[in-house]
Amino acid sequence: MNNIWKIYMLSLISFLVGTSQFVISGILDQVAASVGVPVSAAGQLITVFALANAIGTPVFMVATAKIDRRNQLLLALAIIFLGIVSTLALPGFEFLMVSRIILGVGTGIFVVTSYSTAADLALPGRQAGAMSNIALGYSVSLVLGVPIGRVIASAYDWKVIFWGIGIFTVLGFIAIAKTIPSMKSEAPIPLGEQLAMLKNPKITFALGVSLFVFTGYSVVNTYIAPFLTSTISISGGGVSVILFALGIASLFGSKLGGFLADRIGTIRILIGSMVVQALSLGLVSTFSGYAVVVISLLMIWAIGAWMFGPTQNFNLLSIAPKASGIMLSLNSTFVQLGFAAGAGIGGIAVDGSSILAICWIGTAAVAVALFITVALLGITRSLSSERG
Template sequence: MNNTWKIYMLTLISFLVGTSQFVIVGILDKVADSVGVSVSVAGQLITVFALANAIGTPVFMMATSKMDRRNQLLLALVIILLGIVSTLALPGFDFLMVSRIVLGVGTGIFVVTAYATAANLALPGRQAGAMSNISLGFSSSLVLGVPIGRVVAAAFDWKVIFWGIGFFTLLGIFAIAKTIPYTKDEEPIPLGKQLALLKNPKVAFALGVTLFVFIAYSVVNTYITPFLTSAISISGRGVSVILFALGIASLFGSKLGGFLADRLGTAQTLIGSMLVQALSLALVSALSGSVVVVISLLMLWTIAAWAFGPTQNFNLLSVAPEASGIILSLNSTFVQLGFAAGAGIGGIAVDSLSILVICWIGAAAVMVALFVAVASLGLTRTYIKIK
């Protein structure tokens, strides 16, 4: 198997891993009924997953820094398989919470290592495109995995979904063991030096950009359904169609980010992505009376937001190439912190102000990220064009 097909294989496994994370959103009501809790309480399953991913990923990446990347991938899938088995075998909501924590850690390790492995397998000048394939796998789980999971849960018990994920995870373990070559990661870095990465201005600026961009994304995405139903009066079926369309836009954005970064450079792609996000969100609030315009702007925003992710990961590899695994895990942590902060800020804004304000807040957060990015260009050379 040549390296291109190995990258595609990692993309397929990324879809599987992403489905294990996102499918819970589409079946939350059924999960809540099966374990005897309210939907709001069951929502904690999403929270603990995010926190486990944010906190556990860098800790495990530090602990496994002596491993080669193939073994890190295998470890991640074994942890995910353990989480799936416990989801299926252990009764009650408390055990389900523990299972989501295990899945959060395993998913975080796989994401970070898959990005680094794809970049290593790619041809020179095509690393960003390879990393965008991994992002494509995860975004595909939103478009296909979640609705498929909903259909399966409606026809059968929701646990059938995890039986399927567990089976294919096992196949993924064998596939990686057979096809991914031994790839030595960077030399182990002492914990003190790993934490000192945060003192590096280049790293601090880059992670600050990540944090504010994903705060913006989470503020809007978390409350996108009530926004569509109340702000522009879309019906239930219409919401499903729009969400599917936004999912398709995320797929396009994932590939577009890698394509533009390889050809135009990371600086231009990142700055352009943030400009489009901020402008789109501002116009959504200003032009909320036109349904067609709002939907078009939301799709443009989604494309730009998903183009940012793989490009920023590739940028971080250039910021600290000697510690790629650690720096990508730190970025993953800031992504999850952005998700948590954005959801909280959006909830406060919706309760105290108006649903329309989420887009203004999102636009403001992206503008903060853009300011940090532009400032870093002159001060630290964080964003450089990859020759």
Template structure:
């Protein structure tokens, strides 16, 4: 089998894992109803998953840094399959939460190890493209996995989604065992060295932008299904279509965000994307009861939200080009923490205010990210100007 096909297999694996993470938002109302729990309690399934993913993955990767990558991927995938099997068969909310914890641990290691293997087996000079292909699989789970999961949950029991993911995971174990070669692990980067980057004010502020941007998004997205069904009054078929359109818009937004960054720069792309993000969330609040208006606004929201993704990744890498791998790892953890915090805040909003309020509360979070972005670039420009003036002064004296 060619190296290209092996990378596509890793991308499909990333798609499977991504679906297991994002699907909860698509079937939140069904989980709430069948388990006789509140929407707020069901929403915390996303908080738990993201929190365990963010904290557990770096620790496991550090402890297993010397392991053969193929062996680590198979073990992590095995844990992921077992967790999905438990989610499928175990009754009760508490046991389902336990299954989600195991699922998050397996998923995080699968994604990071898949990215590592893709870079190792890619032809020379094509490593970045290989990594992008695997990431695209994760993104595709939002486009196809979530609406497909919603359709399965609508036609059968929602637990069938996890049974299906577990079965496909078993197939993936066999395929990985037969196709991926043994690859020696690399030396781990000490956690102290990773955290040392946070002492840089520019990097700390940039990571704060990631946190508030995705946190604000998560406040609204976590409750998107009950919001559209209850507040907007969408039917089941329309909801599945809306989720599919939402996913397509995220892909287009991500692509155009990267293009805009190359053409017009990071500052303009980030600020304009976040401004549009805030505006669409506010408009969703105002037009919440009109499905004909909400549908195009959903597409615009997804487009605006994900246009910031590649731009922010690039922005972080340029802040510390000599530590790009560490920066992307830190950003990945921050984004998962943001998803957890957003789901948690969203739960408080639904419980204490109303389900209809998640959009404008989310807009506040994204608005904070936009302000931090403007301040960070203003600080950078002031610093650059001061450096230039200090270098010119000795020349004038001479």
């Protein structure tokens, strides 16, 4: 098999892996009903997934450092398959929580390893494009995987989705075993070395921005399906259409962020994306009775949120250009911690207040991130003028 097709294969499996993570947000109300828990409790399935991903991935990557990349990919898919089997076979909400923890670890290992594998398979000078294909596969799971999952869950049962993911995981395992050559893994970055970077206040504040932005995103995204069904009284099929539209908006925002950052500056795009997120979420609560306005504002919010991601990665690399691997690893951890915090906080809000509260909490989280960014910018300029 040509190396280009091997990269596309990894991208396709990344779509599958991404769907196993994100699909829960699109069917959260149905999962909650099937296991007999409130929607707020079901939201913690996303919390434990994200925590397992954030904490378990770097630990497992260090522990498996001596295993070649093909075997790391196979190990990741084996862990994912175990998580899917436990999802399907074990009864009750508690076992479902354990299954999400297993899936979180497996997903994290696969995504990290597939990036480096794709870069090694690519022709010289095309490594960035190969890695972007992996990111694209992961992102498209939001565009297609989540709404398709909603359609399947509405027509049959939400577990049918995981039957499909399980079957394709086995096929992916076979494909990798037969086509990906043995590749020596790079020495992993020790956890101590990664944590040492947090001594730099500029890095700590920048990662804090990621934490708060993705907390705000997760608060809303985790409960988006019950929010839509309760706020604008839309049916299951309508929810799938809206989820698809939000996925398209996310993809567009991701591309737009990188495009504009190259032309008008990283900081301006970061600030602009956060302003867009805060305003759109605030207005959603104000116009909650108007379906067309709410859907339009949510699409604007999704564009703003996904403009932030690639732009923030570039911003972090510019802060510490000689430690790019550490910075991307740390940012990934803080993003997942944001997902976990958002799902947890959103669950408390949904349980104790109106579901509209998630929009105000999302607005507040992004506003904190915006304040940190502006404050950090002011400190940086002040230091620069003193040195000058």
